[in-house]
Amino acid sequence: MTFDISIKIGGEAGQGIQTVGNILTSVFQSAGLYTMAINDFESRVRGGHSFFQIRISDKPVNAPSHKIDILMALNQLTCKYHEKELTKDGIILSDARFFSEKDNIHFIPLTELSAKAGDKITSNTIAVGIILSLTGMPVRLLEDVLKFSFQKKGKDILEKNFKAAELGYDFASKFKYNLNLPADNFDNSRININGSKAIALGALASDCRFASFYPMSPATSVMKNLSAFSKDIPFIVEQAEDEIAAVNNIIGASFAGVRSITSTSGGGFCLMTEGLGLAAITETPVVIINAQRPGPATGLPTRTAQADLQFVIKSSQDDFPRFVFAPGSPEEAFKITQKAFYLSEKYQVPAIILTDQYLNDSLFTIEKGVLTIPENIKSFIIEDKELENPELYKRYKLTKNGISQRVLPCSGKAIVRVTGNEHDESGHISEDAENRNKMVNKRFVKMEGMIQEMSSPETFNKESDILMIGWGSSKYAIKEASDILIESGIDIGYIHFTDLWPFPFDMVTDLIKNKKLIMVEGNRSSQLGLLIMEQTGERFFETVLKYNGRPFYPNEICKQVKKILE
Amino acid sequence: MVTVKDYECSFENKWCSGCGNFGILSAMKESLAELEISPDNILLVSGIGQAGKTPHFMKCNMFHSLHGRALTIATGAKLANHNLNIIVNSGDGDCYGEGGNHFINAVRRNIDVTLLVHNNQIYGLTKGQASPTSDQGMKTNLQQNGVISEPFNPVSTALALGCGFVARGFSGNTTQLKKLIKEAVNYRGFSIIDILQPCVSFNKINTYSWYKSKVYDLEDENYSPDSLENAFKISRLWNEKIPTGIIYKEEKLSYTEKIKVLNRHALIENNYNPEKLKEVILNIA
16 A cells, blocks of 8 residues: 545534545545545534544545545534544644634635535635645646536536536635546446445346335435436335334335335334234335444434344244344445345345445445346246146245245235235244144254355454454455554454354354354444354454444554553 | 126135125235126235134135235335235224334335225234224233223224225125125225124123114215315214224325336236346446
């Protein structure tokens, strides 16, 4: 890595921080650089303190950095909170009148310059121009991105923004400070993508055609992406009256034969647990995204957490088989969404995907090639003509592997009966004790097949005596932390889980035997640690736990691991 | 030709003898047979309560779902395949209590399903507590001093929400009920029939003879169901005389007819199109 810099833009909600950040990220991407951007904001529409942080390098970067090179402060709080994150040579850019005497603070007259550009609203574009100038990006790259962003808003607005970009660019060219990043390695095989969009694409690549949801941060963005794609592809996004309706809508649609998805966050998932049980007992495939945020109740609505693992594995009354996955990156989110649809339909069980605000809202640079579209979709639905005698069809016929033939209602002579009550093979209510045992066992025996479908966790330097263990979105922070630790002379490896339930204990038991284990998790009780304990009998582990609503930074993991190893 | 016999089912009926639900069940079978809809072409969706069991007692495709949630299941199924003929069987507790929010929103959407509410003004399955439609003052094992709240008026509520087909039936008049069900199933959009139905085990006030002494058929009075204003007035009548029949009817586009992507094919009828998806991926900047 020849350079690794970070830029943070902070200010109030409503100041357009996200817009500035998104445009900057696009420009760096079009310069052929790798970027990783996080989006930190409060649960409010105006005021408060938010920031957007971009990390830029000539090599892939997939976790946020704790150090900032350029801090653009659109309010005083940004200076107060983040000044300490500056690198030795780092600078602060500010348009406010709150100068300190420090010589690393530079005044940027956004208001004055935007007046010159002809519209106050262009101040964001001026800010972008300034940063691009200070990083050595050519102004033409910005013009291309602006064209893409503002084309629909008309020629007048586009030209004002061009002018604003130039004003900002020229203003900052007088600074001595310049990072002079290379800008000539454009590679159109790469794109910037967040977890939400990757899930949406994964759903489309699974032939999912229906989504129902109730708006909730940070899950709404998945649906916004699907809604945008539905202009080109037959897809319906339904906004339900509540999460209960959302999950039942997708159960109804799936029952009728259309692959369906919902997305929510923990509080909404609480309401969905009733429907989760209905999907389970009726053996209707559904895919549910739980984009985690800190709880309980409303918790921290716009922030991140990994604290629903134990909940989603056990939620809803009684026991039943389900799949639980937690992707660690947009690539994994794209692939796991497809796997969830495939397995949910194959085994006729619900599949839950755990993401979080960090994965859903952060931008990662990925190779476009990883987003491969399958030529065919394997369907497990049985047609009437495939049945020997449709008149004798039984929806819950007992089989060796627990999977009964799934025929769609009103698709032929076969009568399809499903119910949330315990039922006999034909789908009629049954209170018979022997039948009850048979049906519970029928559903449970699927676990034997399901566990075979689980991928083993990703490992790195697994021979080391010390292993960090994580799951879901913290993957790259842990990966980078292990690189840093190894460089500093500590022999360490990691295990990262995406496939969490049924828990692949066979694959795990050997990996962790006689090792010092350090659980790295975004919750207070080390939920994966507890699960490993329960499933493998392994009892001893140390923890690096974070539950303040913020994502993991590699550096803080390193610090805590070192403390543990002292 | 479809006959009532085609709808027969050997599964044991679990209702009390004399239950008002029997009238609804036979009116359903008769109207479906007369509409030439065969059992393999009908989907019954139900919730929980005695009404929720209805689909078990006739031959049909069925989704017997959760308390209050029948309309949400029906909505999903209809969006996935709007060629399905869907009837929802629900009760006063199921639909107006537990599923109240879903009822409101199913009406607002104007999703093309027929809702039959078996309204006996009491909770039968849980043995005799007040329901949203119990009259004020009714004493039950739980409301020992009588019901305090105003009864929920499903007819007025459906009208207020813009429902295009609102009717009231009585399970003691299956000839009329059959006619209403046929009209409701043929109606393109959300149709509701609130069906008065005595609970012989737990409601000792609103009995067969109580209903019989009050109900009258709007058709006998040359009532025309095309005025919303008149419909509202009719919807408030209860204590002296209870009007039955079609209270309001208005043609309008149903939910799935208003979704552009469904104009040509039902959602389920589309083919997976990898080429189109590849284009989508290419166009991601």
